[in-house]
Amino acid sequence: MRDEETARRLLEGVVSDELLAVYTKLLTEDGCPHDEAPSMLGSPDAVEALTSRGMAHVRPGGPAVPPRLVPAPPDLALQGVLADLGRRLMAEQERLLAGHRRLSEVNSVSAAATGDGPLEQLVEIVTDRAEISRLSYSLINAARHDWLTLDNYVLETPVEETTGFAPLPVFEGEVRCRAIYETRCAEHPIGVKTIEAAVKAGEQARLLPRIGMKMKLADEAVALLPLTPTGMSGALLVRSPVIVGALREYFEMLWERAVPFGSPDGNAPSSPLTSTQATVLRLLAQGLPDEVIARRMDLSVNTVRRHITAIREALGVDTRFAAGAAAVRRGWIE
Structure with a gap:
């Protein structure tokens, strides 16, 4: 029972539900005679799916003992599945790159035919x-x-x-x-x-x-x-x-x-702003326009704008919106 739980924890979502069910059944039975495996697991394809992924293997028999299909331990089964996935992904990647090359060639021919010039230059x-x-x-x-x-x-x-x-x-x-x-x-x-x-x-x-x-x-x-x-x-x-x-x-x-x-x-540098600039920044982050900030703080609009420029320079951003977002990320305001 413990092996079954481990198998589900390690393999669920990594392999299909059908393959997991077949593997779990073989694990519960602790294997079976090789010639009986297709019948027990539902089909020869199920046996092939397990052995090709390293989730099971055929143990050779002897004069009096027939060969058996035995399951790999759950951790080794997972390693086999991951290795198989890696091989499949590499094959898919090669196909993807081949497709991109062919698409580039087709586009180049089309561009030449329409007089737009070769796309391979771009x-x-x-x-x-x-x-x-x-x-x-x-x-x-x-x-x-x-x-x-x-x-x-x-x-x-x-x-x-x-x-x-x-x-x-x-x-x-x-x-x-x-x-x-x-x-x-x-x-x-x-x-x-x-x-x-x-x-x-x-x-x-x-x-x-x-x-x-x-x-x-x-x-x-x-x-x-x-x-x-x-x-x-x-x-x-x-x-x-x-x-x-x-x-x-x-x-x-x-x-x-x-x-x-x-x-x-690496995340929240201390703020280099003055207390006045910190207040301007909090109001700025609330989306208030310069005129409203000036009235609330009893400052001129030009003074507020100078403070906003200093705040943006300290944060290394170019816009008001970016200043508020960057200040929150750095922990200068909550």
Whole structure:
């Protein structure tokens, strides 16, 4: 009974209900003669489903003992299921990339036929790992004004002390480098060293609890996006001004929400605002216009607006709405 409960806890939602029921039945019976398994489990397909996923195996028999189909322990069954899922996902990923390549080829032909020019100059799918790595390290040289990155720390191999990272080039103050990292990047001892080194080299770094994908963006000219979680087996090189411009806006929205790296506890830096500015901020967060805030605080409208400008600069945001949201996230107001 304990094995059945463990099996349900580990496998429910990971495999289909039908497969879980078949595995649980075999587990309850502690296996069965191999030639009786199709009848006991309902079909030969059920036996194939269990054995192909490593949830059961055939134990060889002897002169007097027929072969038996025996269940794997629940934890090993889960490992087998996950390995099988991994293989299936990799196959699906390869098909996805092949489909993207073919779609790109079709679009290129269509564009040439209509006189719009080859789309491969605007969007390019890259699947060669060496080329993706080269682009990842060299794309930064295309930046002339801004170098923007998103990093969610999804990697193919564990990070070790010997893991190499692309150094941040010296731009002599001509290029503004900004990066947003998923919070867990700063929680890893090597990850935090990497961020600290980048900040020391001149990067402005901020943190968010979750980032959906990696991204590298040079000005509004070119971007590198992942087609897979790590981006190392499939990436999209984008030169389309429309798409890159939209990605730039997406980055700026995340930047307004993010918390500066190095803040106390990484989440709620102490407010640098004066008591007057703190009051202005609370009223601002309530959505009150400048004139109403001025009347409530017995200040001139120009003075209120100066305080709002100082508040936005302290928070590193460009709009009133973003100021209120950023202040709440940082714990400056409740």
